[in-house]
Amino acid sequence: MKAKSDALRKRTRKNGPEAEGGTTTRLPHAERKAQILEIASDFFADYGLTAQTRRLAEECGISQRLLYRFFPTKEDLVAEVYRKEIVGAFKAVWFVELQDRSRSMEDRLSHFYEDYTEQTLTRKWLRLFMYASLSESSMAPDYISSIITQLLEVIMSETAAECGVELPDDRDVIREMGWTLHGAISHYAIRRHLYHASQAVPLKRVVKIQVRLFLNGFADMVQSAAEETG
Amino acid sequence: MKAKSDALRKRTRKNGPEAEGGTTTRLPHAERKAQILEIASDFFADYGLTAQTRRLAEECGISQRLLYRFFPTKEDLVAEVYRKEIVGAFKAVWFVELQDRSRSMEDRLSHFYEDYTEQTLTRKWLRLFMYASLSESSMAPDYISSIITQLLEVIMSETAAECGVELPDDRDVIREMGWTLHGAISHYAIRRHLYHASQAVPLKRVVKIQVRLFLNGFADMVQSAAEETG
DNA sequence: TTCCAAAGTCGTCAATTGACGACAATTTGA
DNA sequence: TCAAATTGTCGTCAATTGACGACTTTGGAA
Numbered sequence: 342m343k344a345k346s347d348a349l350r351k352r353t354r355k356n357g358p359e360a361e362g363g364t365t366t367r368l369p370h371a372e373r374k375a376q377i378l379e380i381a382s383d384f385f386a387d388y389g390l391t392a393q394t395r396r397l398a399e400e401c402g403i404s405q406r407l408l409y410r411f412f413p414t415k416e417d418l419v420a421e422v423y424r425k426e427i428v429g430a431f432k433a434v435w436f437v438e439l440q441d442r443s444r445s446m447e448d449r450l451s452h453f454y455e456d457y458t459e460q461t462l463t464r465k466w467l468r469l470f471m472y473a474s475l476s477e478s479s480m481a482p483d484y485i486s487s488i489i490t491q492l493l494e495v496i497m498s499e500t501a502a503e504c505g506v507e508l509p510d511d512r513d514v515i516r517e518m519g520w521t522l523h524g525a526i527s528h529y530a531i532r533r534h535l536y537h538a539s540q541a542v543p544l545k546r547v548v549k550i551q552v553r554l555f556l557n558g559f560a561d562m563v564q565s566a567a568e569e570t571g
Numbered sequence: 572m573k574a575k576s577d578a579l580r581k582r583t584r585k586n587g588p589e590a591e592g593g594t595t596t597r598l599p600h601a602e603r604k605a606q607i608l609e610i611a612s613d614f615f616a617d618y619g620l621t622a623q624t625r626r627l628a629e630e631c632g633i634s635q636r637l638l639y640r641f642f643p644t645k646e647d648l649v650a651e652v653y654r655k656e657i658v659g660a661f662k663a664v665w666f667v668e669l670q671d672r673s674r675s676m677e678d679r680l681s682h683f684y685e686d687y688t689e690q691t692l693t694r695k696w697l698r699l700f701m702y703a704s705l706s707e708s709s710m711a712p713d714y715i716s717s718i719i720t721q722l723l724e725v726i727m728s729e730t731a732a733e734c735g736v737e738l739p740d741d742r743d744v745i746r747e748m749g750w751t752l753h754g755a756i757s758h759y760a761i762r763r764h765l766y767h768a769s770q771a772v773p774l775k776r777v778v779k780i781q782v783r784l785f786l787n788g789f790a791d792m793v794q795s796a797a798e799e800t801g
Numbered sequence: 802t803t804c805c806a807a808a809g810t811c812g813t814c815a816a817t818t819g820a821c822g823a824c825a826a827t828t829t830g831a
Numbered sequence: 832t833c834a835a836a837t838t839g840t841c842g843t844c845a846a847t848t849g850a851c852g853a854c855t856t857t858g859g860a861a
Contacts, residue, residue, distance in 0.1 A: 367826090368838080369837090373838085389705065393817075393819085394818075395817085403839075404839065404841080405818095405819090406820090407838080407839060409820065410838080410839085471705060475701060475702065475705075513772050517771075517777055518780060521781055524754065524759060524762070525755040527758050528750070531761070532750075535704050539750070541746075542743050546799065550748060550795070553788065554751050554784065554785070555788070557788035557791045557792070558784040558787035597808055597856090597858085599807090599808090600807080633809075633810090635850095636850090636851075637810080645850090805859100806858100808855100808856080808858100810854080812852095814850085815849095816848085818846085818848100819845095819846090821844090822843090823841085824842105825840070825841090826837100827836100827838070828835105828837070828838085830833105830836100831833100
């Protein structure tokens with residue numbers, strides 16, 4: 342039953358598959374896995390979650406077969422990329438800073454959204470998130486949405502406190518009001534990184550415009566919403 | 572009628588490709604092509620621009636080969652779907668209505684964004700547009716962006732007229748201010764149809780919140796922008 | 802009825818693509 | 832020094848997938 346053990350005794354006659362750049366150095370398990378995940382996140386962000394394992398392996402400078410020593414299936418690999426790059430992109434410190442009442446709300450919001458846009462709403466993050474959203478398998482949308490929900494509620498209650506207004510009871514409406522600012526900023530990042538538009542006005546100025554508009558209309562918006570409910 | 576019974580007699584020899592529903596009736600060229608485009612737009616919106624021609628053909632109730640009687644390549648088919656569904660989704664009447672100064676700006680904006688969200692920012696439109704944006708081939712983004720640019724400028728100048736303020740010279744900044752509203756509404760549609768979130772508050776109310784916030788903060792936003800420039 | 806152009810299908814090819822068994826090369830430790 | 836463990840590659844399989852040549856079916860005009 343050992344048919345071809347002798348027949349296929351071949352050496353690597355030609356040069357390795359990676360002529361340029363990457364010398365295939367041997368790496369311990371954990372390191373190689375980390376390297377694959379690192380490269381894979383850029384790779385899938387660029388070419389979509391359906392991009393081929395062969396090209397990814399090539400980009401890593403390793404054989405395609407080796408990928409399967411670390412991840413049982415391609416789907417597992419994609420899921421790990423998603424967990425690391427998407428879910429892991431939220432900083433807990435933002436929640437703390439947004440509730441630091443020694444600073445003005447305009448200051449807190451401006452700084453937060455500048456940071457958030459630069460660090461989380463990157464091209465890579467947005468593309469991965471969008472590819473994942475479009476694929477039926479909703480990787481882990483609940484976790485994301487619960488983070489954003491919390492964020493919106495913190496922003497709304499902090500702003501209400503500074504403005505001296507009381508929020509209505511309906512939490513869906515509260516969140517929707519928070520989305521006026523958060524959605525506008527998110528959409529700015531989307532059209533910048535996904536639509537390749539809106540490059541003219543620098544981030545700081547955009548954030549300032551958005552935050553100002555939000556704060557100026559805040560009291561009125563909350564009051565309208567409260568009246569509407571009754 | 573005779574024709575009908577004939578049609579029923581006519582069964583493909585074995586199990587026809589479509590057992591349920593679609594009888595493979597012979598259609599003239601133009602009709603069949605229109606039918607394919609119609610089904611293809613839903614199909615590609617659901618499964619992405621990389622979805623397979625065989626499944627599309629199955630959904631149309633025709634053989635895969637027949638697709639190539641109408642479209643030289645799959646790419647051409649996708650491009651036609653894009654042109655029909657994405658570019659063709661903007662109504663010229665919106666521009667007229669937005670400039671009807673017999674109505675209040677709040678009224679005009681509310682009605683426009685309700686219409687626009689319901690008729691253009693649909694699940695199908697958003698998914699097709701996003702798939703196209705993510706693929707490197709930027710189908711026709713210039714056309715879209717020029718429409719939106721015009722729209723933003725109309726909204727900004729009409730609102731400025733009603734509020735009795737003067738817009739700054741920098742058209743990039745003017746557009747960015749228009750994006751505060753347009754982006755927030757667009758993002759509402761995105762999270763509703765692409766992220767499957769934000770279903771709780773009905774469209775009318777969301778539009779009202781967004782439009783109110785925009786109009787309340789408008790004069791202040793424009794003034795801040797004008798000061799900033801100098 | 803006859804004939805033909807249009808409408809439609811079958812079967813296949815070549816290139817991809819996820820997955821994996823078998824084997825080779827290198828490191829490690831006693 | 833040598834054998835086990837670890838790291839890595841080769842080659843291949845089966846299923847997909849875009850594309851298309853060759854063929855069959857159909858309806859209407861002469």
